[in-house]
Amino acid sequence: MMEIDGSYGEGGGQLVRTAVALSAITSRPVKITNIRKNRPNPGLKPQHLKALETAAMVCSARVSGLSPGSTEFSFSPVEIKGGKYRIDIGTAGSIPLLLQCLMPALPFAEEKIELTVRGGTDVAWSPTIDYLQHVTLQALEKMGYAGRVKLQERGYYPKGGGTVLATFEPCKLRGFQFKNPKNKLNLEVQGISHVSNLPSHVAARQAEAAKTLLLEEGYSPDIGTECFELFSTGSGITLWTGFFGGSALGKKGLPAEKVGRQAAGEILPELRSLAAVDIHLADQLIPYMALAGNSSYTARELSMHTKTNIWITEQFLDVKFRIREKDGLFEVSVD
Structure with missing residues (x-):
């Protein structure tokens, strides 16, 4: 069994998610120790557990050490099975991060995999569901990846309750050279500003603040707004164009204009550079x-x-x- 030091490098959940996906693909059992060792609260948190439990279910894996706060666990996959799965993360655990744990392995199933996942779609310390859909999956499509996500309902911290339908087909990945767009000023920056159980002007103000900054830099923004009355309350905005994205989430006491400017401020350094992909997509690829x-x-x-x-x-x-x-x-x- 391969043994991995979970405190290496970034030493967080990313290492665990990638290790489990690659273990499933290669059929190599893995034991991960020192999980999140240097974090204020070391070990596995509930959202990590749900991702690992789901991976074990999809891979018919034998596991040990899956408990809250565990700093060590082992994962022995058998096979990646197609079919339909329903997963409830509970509260606002990140749906995009759960999918991130599974997605590299899913093309290697012999049949289509359909996941209905309930949890958080727009939460802190995670890609938003719009980023996953419009940046990550668009980039992976260039590599032959066959996956799509459909947002059914948004879920915000702390209550969650969002729902996403994700479908993945067996496919063969192909190499791709990501190139810098020749003239980024010709790119149309798209986006969505959304609120739940809040006045509609909050979404409009987030969008307008982001548009103002983008227009000042010479870009043509097209940012829509969505207003809902859902199980959870919150707001957010995600911007994207090509292989670049930016997002920000609202919180109590934070003006809507500042949320919009934060999202624009995240994507603009990427657009000003000569890079081919943004810094977040860089690690996901x-x-x-x-x-x-x-x-x-x-x-x-x-x-x-x-x-x-x-x-x-x-x-x-x-x-x-x-x-x-x-x-x-x-x-x-x-x-």
Whole structure:
């Protein structure tokens, strides 16, 4: 059984999610120790447990150590099974992060996999469901990935209650070289500003603040608004164009205008750079690039998440990533 030090690099949930996905793909049992060792509250949290339990269910895996606060667990996959699954994360655990744990492995099932997941769609410390749909999956489609998500209901912290239908088809990944768009000012920045159980003007003000900043930089924004009365209360905005995204969430006492400016402020540095992908997509692409081969991208910086994902991927697969710094960008490639 392979043993992985869960405190390596970023030392958080990302390492655990990637390790489990690659264990499922390679059929290599794995034991992960020192999970989230350097965090204020070490060990597995409820949202990690639900992702790992779901992975075990889809892979018919034998597991041990899956309990709140556990700093060590083992995962021994059998096979990735197609079919329909219903998962309730509970409260506002992140649906995108749960899917992130499963998605690299799902193309290797022999049949289609359909997941109905209930939890949080727009929560802190996680990609939003709109980012997953409009940035991550659009990038993976270029690599032959066959997955789609349909937002049925949004869920915000702390109550959650959001629902997403995600469908994945068996497919063969292919290499892809992500290139910087020649003129990013020609890109139309799209977005959605949304609220639940709040006045509609909150969504409008978030959108208008983001539009103002984007227009000042010469971009053409098209940001829609959505207003709901749902199980949970909250607001947020996600912006995207090509392989770049930005998002922000509302919270009590935070003006709507500031939320909109935060989202624009996240995507604008990516658009100003000559990078091919944003810094968040850069870490998400790593396992898919290794599985597909012959892939590359440039990013304006390499986060610790990206470096950790490269390390854990190289532990499971017979690949070696190359990192080259040139003209203020990082080029990441794999044969």
